[in-house]
Amino acid sequence: MGYWINGCQQSQETRRSCLYGDGLFETLVFRNGRLQFWSYHWQRLQTGLHRLQFPFVTEDEVMAAIEPAIQAGEDAAIIRLSITRTGQRGYRIAPSAETVIEVLRTPLTGWGWHSTALKVYCCKTRWAQQPLLAGIKHLNRLEQILARSEWTDADIAEGIVCDTQGNIISGTMSGLLVRVGQTVFVPDISQTGIDSIARQWVISQLPALGFTPIVQSIRMADVLMADEVLLMNVVQGIACAKMVGDVVVAESTLTQILAPLWVQWQTSLKEVCDNDT
Numbered sequence: 001m002g003y004w005i006n007g008c009q010q011s012q013e014t015r016r017s018c019l020y021g022d023g024l025f026e027t028l029v030f031r032n033g034r035l036q037f038w039s040y041h042w043q044r045l046q047t048g049l050h051r052l053q054f055p056f057v058t059e060d061e062v063m064a065a066i067e068p069a070i071q072a073g074e075d076a077a078i079i080r081l082s083i084t085r086t087g088q089r090g091y092r093i094a095p096s097a098e099t100v101i102e103v104l105r106t107p108l109t110g111w112g113w114h115s116t117a118l119k120v121y122c123c124k125t126r127w128a129q130q131p132l133l134a135g136i137k138h139l140n141r142l143e144q145i146l147a148r149s150e151w152t153d154a155d156i157a158e159g160i161v162c163d164t165q166g167n168i169i170s171g172t173m174s175g176l177l178v179r180v181g182q183t184v185f186v187p188d189i190s191q192t193g194i195d196s197i198a199r200q201w202v203i204s205q206l207p208a209l210g211f212t213p214i215v216q217s218i219r220m221a222d223v224l225m226a227d228e229v230l231l232m233n234v235v236q237g238i239a240c241a242k243m244v245g246d247v248v249v250a251e252s253t254l255t256q257i258l259a260p261l262w263v264q265w266q267t268s269l270k271e272v273c274d275n276d277t
């Protein structure tokens with residue numbers, strides 16, 4: 001047996017994350033002394049672990065793995081949590097496979113494109129339909145890489161992607177919602193796509209704000225005729241599209257309502273923190 005990197009022999013790599021993309025990840029925002037949206041992330045992680053047939057991992061085990069990264073620097077960071085397992089060549093999951101929890105900490109600066117109006121590209125790449133993987137954030141992100149590589153214009157902040165049936169699903173790195181009047185149309189992600197944490201939070205706020213969310217299939221024509229197109233990501237925040245391809249989308253009504261609520265929620269005091277954890 002041997003293992004080489006750039007011609008230099010190394011200790012053998014036995015994590016299935018590198019061999020097959022076998023595993024899950026969550027991108028966590030650490031700010032104001034807490035992991036924001038942790039309850040949402042933990043729920044999605046549990047769903048993914050069950051789908052990929054991982055042995056049970058406790059929340060305490062995951063938090064213990066994250067704790068050194070939390071303590072490693074200033075009170076603002078992006079923490080990437082990855083869960084994979086050991087294994088040799090072959091797709092079969094070995095009974096002896098051990099769960100591996102990997103944590104990467106990087107700086108968090110500013111609020112991304114929060115509360116701004118974005119120029120958005122219409123991607124040619126399509127998300128493949130696979131209901132067993134729909135919703136979870138697995139380690140294989142080749143489709144996202146291909147979609148994001150379609151444009152180099154620095155003025156374009158995000159790209160909208162359809163599935164192979166032509167239904168709008170999301171941005172390359174963001175959840176997507178379409179507003180028409182007081183109705184907010186939510187793309188159906190039962191067959192493909194990621195169950196965006198930021199999208200979950202926004203949907204939960206809509207009824208109290210007087211908006212009605214409806215989950216259904218959405219086509220590009222619906223997006224181009226919408227009053228407002230919202231894009232959201234836990235790191236980048238909430239934004240709206242000012243232009244989708246060559247079509248101008250003028251309104252930002254709901255974005256302007258949600259944007260301060262997002263900031264207030266993330267900078268709130270301890271009693272709200274307790275509710276999230």
